[in-house]
Amino acid sequence: MKRIHIQTKINGEDIDFLCEARQSLLEVLREELGFTGTKEGCNDGNCGACTVTLDGVLVDSCLVLAVETEGKSIGTIEGLASPDSLHPLQQKFLEHAALQCGICTPGFLVAAKALLDCNPDPSEHEVRHWLAGNLCRCTGYDKIVRAVMDAATVVRQSA
Amino acid sequence: MKDFEYTTPKTLDEAIGLLSESGKRGRVMAGGTDLLVQLRGGRFALDRVIDGKAIAELNELSYSAETGLRIGAAVPCYRIYGDEAITEAYPGLIDAAAIIGGIQIQGRATLGGNVCNSSPSGDTIPALIVLEAVCEIAGPNGRREVAVEDFCTAPGSNVLEDGEILIGFHMPAPKARSGAHYQRFIPRYEMDIAVVGVGAALQLSEDGEHFESARIALAAVAPTPLYLAEAGSLLAGRPVSDESIEEAAKAAQAMARPITDMRGTKEFRIHLTGVLTRRVLSGAVDRARGKFVPNAVQEAAG
Numbered sequence: 001m002k003r004i005h006i007q008t009k010i011n012g013e014d015i016d017f018l019c020e021a022r023q024s025l026l027e028v029l030r031e032e033l034g035f036t037g038t039k040e041g042c043n044d045g046n047c048g049a050c051t052v053t054l055d056g057v058l059v060d061s062c063l064v065l066a067v068e069t070e071g072k073s074i075g076t077i078e079g080l081a082s083p084d085s086l087h088p089l090q091q092k093f094l095e096h097a098a099l100q101c102g103i104c105t106p107g108f109l110v111a112a113k114a115l116l117d118c119n120p121d122p123s124e125h126e127v128r129h130w131l132a133g134n135l136c137r138c139t140g141y142d143k144i145v146r147a148v149m150d151a152a153t154v155v156r157q158s159a
Numbered sequence: 160m161k162d163f164e165y166t167t168p169k170t171l172d173e174a175i176g177l178l179s180e181s182g183k184r185g186r187v188m189a190g191g192t193d194l195l196v197q198l199r200g201g202r203f204a205l206d207r208v209i210d211g212k213a214i215a216e217l218n219e220l221s222y223s224a225e226t227g228l229r230i231g232a233a234v235p236c237y238r239i240y241g242d243e244a245i246t247e248a249y250p251g252l253i254d255a256a257a258i259i260g261g262i263q264i265q266g267r268a269t270l271g272g273n274v275c276n277s278s279p280s281g282d283t284i285p286a287l288i289v290l291e292a293v294c295e296i297a298g299p300n301g302r303r304e305v306a307v308e309d310f311c312t313a314p315g316s317n318v319l320e321d322g323e324i325l326i327g328f329h330m331p332a333p334k335a336r337s338g339a340h341y342q343r344f345i346p347r348y349e350m351d352i353a354v355v356g357v358g359a360a361l362q363l364s365e366d367g368e369h370f371e372s373a374r375i376a377l378a379a380v381a382p383t384p385l386y387l388a389e390a391g392s393l394l395a396g397r398p399v400s401d402e403s404i405e406e407a408a409k410a411a412q413a414m415a416r417p418i419t420d421m422r423g424t425k426e427f428r429i430h431l432t433g434v435l436t437r438r439v440l441s442g443a444v445d446r447a448r449g450k451f452v453p454n455a456v457q458e459a460a461g
Contacts, residue, residue, distance in 0.1 A: 004165070021165035021208065024195070044196045046350070048263055057237065057266040063195050064267070067165045068210065111262065129459035132349030133261015 008069045010035065011079030019066040026050045028066035029076065037077035037106050041135070048134035051107035052076050058114050060133075077106035080113060088154040089113060089147070096147035100138035108134045112148045120156050124149060160199045164207045171216060171297050171324065174209055179299050179322035181207040187324055189217070189233040190267035192260065193276045216326050217271070222248060227332040232271025232325045237262075239270070240456060248332070250446055250454060251339025251360055255286035257455040258343065261350050271325050277311040277383070284311065284384040285358030285376035286341040292330040298323030308376065308386035336371070337362040338446030340439040343378065344431045349455075353379045354423040357411070357435035359391075359443045363399065367448055370394040375407065375436060380415035380428050387414050390436075399444055408436040 003018040010033070019028050026043070029035040029052070041049030043062045050061040053075035080087045089109050092098070099105045108131060115122060115130045122130070127148050128141070136144060168174040178185050184206040188194045198205060211217045217233035222245050230239065236256040240246055246253050259268050259282055273283045274294065287307040294305045299322040307328065311317050319325065333339075339360035345351035356378030362371040373391040378384050390410035397403040417428035442452045 002162075020162050022160050022162040044199070045192055045260065045264060048261065051263055054266070057235075058263045059266045060263045063190075063192050063264075065165065065191065065195070065208075068191075068212075114262075123459075123461055125461060126459045129349070129455070130262055133263045 004067055006067060006070050008071070009073040011074075011076060017066075021065065021067050023066045024062050025052070025054075025064040025066045025069055025074070026061040029061060029074075035076050035078055039103050039106055041103060041107075046135065047104070047107075048111060048131075049104050049107040051110045051134065053110065053114060056114075058111055075110065077110055080109055087113065087151075088158075089116070089151040092147040092151040092154070093144070096143045096150065098139060098143040098147040099136075104134060104136040104138075108136070108144055112151070115148070116152055116155050120152055120159065122149075122152060161204060163205045165210065166207060167210045167213045169213050171214055171326065174211065174214060174324055175297060175299055175322055177207065177209050178324060181205075181209075182321060185209060187211045187275075189269040189272045190235055190264075191272075192264050192268040193272055211271075211324070219327065220245070224248070224332055227330050228252075229327060229329045230270055231327040232275075233269055234271075234327075236265040236268050236270070240265075240454070246454075249290065249330075249339070250452065251341055251358060251443065252283070252286050252290055253454045253456075254341040255282040255356075255358070258282060258349070271327060274307065274310060274328075275317060275319070275325055277313075277315050277317045279311075279314055279381060279383055280353045280356065280379035281384060282341070282343055282353055282356055282378060285356055285378045286339070287328060287330070288376035288384065288386045289339055289341075289358040289360035289374040290330045291360075291374070292328045294328055295326040296323050297326050302326075308384075311383040313382050334362050336365070336367065336447050338443040338448070340442035340446060340452060342435050342439050342442070344435060352422065355379050355415075355417070355428050355431040355435055357432065357439050359436070359439040361391075361394070361440070361443050361447060363444070363447045368399055370397050370399060370403065373407070373440070373443075375411055375440075377411065377415060377432060379422075380417040380432055385414065387411055390414060394440075404437050404440045407440060408433045411436040 007016040039049040041047035045063045217231040219231040273281045341358040343353035343356035361373035373394040375387045375391045415432045419425045
């Protein structure tokens with residue numbers, strides 16, 4: 001059917017694309033634009049693997065139509081690291097072995113980054129509550145929670 | 160999922176026109192967290208999706224201690240619990256808005272969508288009912304209002320006629336010495352559908368020792384969310400005591416008519432109705448007396 005022209009900002013860069021109305025933001029990010037860091041898990045809003053920010057708000061990109069992003073800013077996992085170093089969250093995920101298969105990891109990182117942006121000193125309970133919409137079938141979550149708490153310390157120190 | 164036309168009307172009249180002309184093949188979308196899942200799952204096919212988020216009235220969120228609260232149908236949950244004045248004034252509503260899905264879902268999901276989806280287990284519906292929320296509806300024949308307790312008619316069905324759109328809700332300002340609370344049972348901490356949900360709102364007498372009035376509503380124990388007028392009104396004039404609360408809980412259990420399904424048996428749901436009714440009434444009494452009872456976000460923050 002008809003392809004619609006959409007203008008957005010992705011990780012701060014102006015990007016426009018053509019999409020069908022039925023296409024999710026997840027599908028367009030991965031299959032049209034090559035932002036394959038965002039993962040598809042359940043494709044129905046349960047697992048959080050496709051988490052991105054939309055105008056700063058965390059969303060499951062599988063439950064956003066790409067056409068809805070006209071004029072909006074999207075943040076994906078590709079925007080997390082700086083050109084010369086990993087983000088503290090990424091570094092701490094490595095150090096704490098907070099991943100095995102890695103499919104859930106980009107979603108956890110994007111969600112955890114949003115948490116630290118609004119609350120740089122979260123309690124363990126707050127971390128677990130915030131990350132409830134992200135599922136991991138490998139780690140049992142404890143390592144992820146420890147990595148986020150540890151990364152929060154680094155972020156606070158560098159603030 | 161087949162392709163459809165995506166429209167972003169800026170006015171209600173434009174939206175009503177688009178919806179009327181597409182009949183059953185058109186739907187209004189707010190957060191899309193139910194609609195897109197159902198569309199992808201093949202529950203229905205659409206020729207047109209009408210995005211309501213560009214319509215100003217659907218995005219309004221306003222509160223005043225004199226006139227109460229107005230929530231546009233397209234306002235996502237995070238905006239509601241992110242508003243300090245609203246969180247302070249309507250803790251019983253925030254109890255429900257803060258437990259819909261996880262943080263990503265709350266960034267999109269709306270109370271308007273929760274009510275229009277008309278699931279028997281919709282968490283915000285009992286919370287809205289006990290707070291005397293009223294649905295504002297606009298359609299080809301003008302505007303009308305329907306109390307939230309009269310909105311849902313069957314699982315997935317409601318009173319909206321062809322071409323009609325839910326604009327939002329309004330509810331009165333909280334009365335003096337009033338409190339409300341919503342709780343649900345799920346077998347995990349987050350991200351699940353209520354096995355049973357119970358909301359209560361009440362006002363205490365001036366001495367704080369008697370119920371002036373009370374409203375109780377249930378989720379997931381009938382084909383629609385249930386408003387239990389009798390269970391609430393039997394508390395009027397009664398002393399605030401375990402006995403009074405127990406009597407209301409028994410009345411709520413008698414009015415629940417659940418089914419057995421994958422989430423719980425009929426017997427378990429009736430048991431839960433009693434437990435949760437006692438808990439939400441006690442929590443609402445505490446709040447009416449000025450005691451802090453945390454919602455899910457506040458509880459996580461310790």
